[in-house]
Amino acid sequence: xxxxxxxxxxxxxxxxxxxxxxxxxxxxxxxxxxxxxxxxxxxxxxxxxxxxxxxxxxxxxxxxxxxxxxxxxxxxxxxxxxxxxxxxxxxxxxxxxxxxxxxxxxxxxxxxx
Amino acid sequence: xxxxxxxxxxxxxxxxxxxxxxxxxxxxxxxxxxxxxxxxxxxxxxxxxxxxxxxxxxxxxxxxxxxxxxxxxxxxxxxxxxxxxxxxxxxxxxxxxxxxxxxxxxxxx
Numbered sequence: 001x002x003x004x005x006x007x008x009x010x011x012x013x014x015x016x017x018x019x020x021x022x023x024x025x026x027x028x029x030x031x032x033x034x035x036x037x038x039x040x041x042x043x044x045x046x047x048x049x050x051x052x053x054x055x056x057x058x059x060x061x062x063x064x065x066x067x068x069x070x071x072x073x074x075x076x077x078x079x080x081x082x083x084x085x086x087x088x089x090x091x092x093x094x095x096x097x098x099x100x101x102x103x104x105x106x107x108x109x110x111x112x113x
Numbered sequence: 114x115x116x117x118x119x120x121x122x123x124x125x126x127x128x129x130x131x132x133x134x135x136x137x138x139x140x141x142x143x144x145x146x147x148x149x150x151x152x153x154x155x156x157x158x159x160x161x162x163x164x165x166x167x168x169x170x171x172x173x174x175x176x177x178x179x180x181x182x183x184x185x186x187x188x189x190x191x192x193x194x195x196x197x198x199x200x201x202x203x204x205x206x207x208x209x210x211x212x213x214x215x216x217x218x219x220x221x222x
Contacts, residue, residue: 040214041214042117042200042202042211042212042213042214042215043156043200043202043210043212044212045209045210048209058209059209090155090156097208098143098208099204099208100144100161101146101158101161102146102158102210103158104155104156104157105155106154106155107154107155
C-alpha cells in the first residue's frame with residue numbers, strides 16, 4: 001500500500017441498501033476525513049477523526065456514520081442509502097488536526113438509484 | 114455563514130499567464146490552501162498561505178491578503194497539462210477546511 005487507498009472505486013447501489021466505503025492509509029497520519037464532492041459545490045466534510053478512537057461530525061453528517069478503531073482505517077457507512085447520497089466520496093488524511101496539508105485518496109464514485 | 118467565492122470557469126492560452134481569484138468569509142482564519150484537481154482524479158496540494166504576501170513555487174505563485182479576505186493563484190507559462198480545476202480552501206477556527214466550488218481552467222493552444 002502506498003499512501004491512501006479507497007474501495008470500491010465505484011458502486012451502483014439500490015436505495016435503502018447499506019453500504020460501507022473503505023479508506024486505508026499507510027502514512028501513520030493521525031487525522032482522517034471523509035468528504036463528498038458534488039458538481040457545482042465545494043468539497044463538503046461529512047465526518048472526521050483527529051486521532052484513533054475519536055470521531056466528529058462535519059458539515060453534512062446526516063445519513064452517514066464512521067468509526068476509527070485504529071490509525072490506518074476510517075470506514076464510512078451509509079445505513080440506508082438515498083439518491084441524494086449519489087456523489088464522489090474522498091477520504092483524506094493529515095499528520096495532525098492543525099495541518100499544513102491534507103492528502104487525498106483516489107475517491108469512490110457512488111450512485112444510488 | 115462561511116463562504117468561499119471563486120470564478121466557475123476561466124480560459125487561457127498555452128504559454129500565457131492566468132490569475133485565479135478567491136475571496137472568503139469564514140469564522141476564523143488559520144490558513145488558505147490551493148489544490149489542483151484533474152478531471153476524475155483526487156485533489157492534489159499546490160500551496161498554503163498563512164501570512165500576507167506572495168509564495169512562489171516554480172511556475173505557480175499564491176498571494177494572500179487577510180485584511181481583504183482575498184487570495185489569488187498565479188500560473189505562468191501555461192501548459193496544456195495545467196487544464197484542471199483549481200480549488201481554494203480556508204482552514205477555519207475549528208481547523209476544518211471550507212472549500213470553494215473550484216475554478217475550471219481551460220487551456221487553448
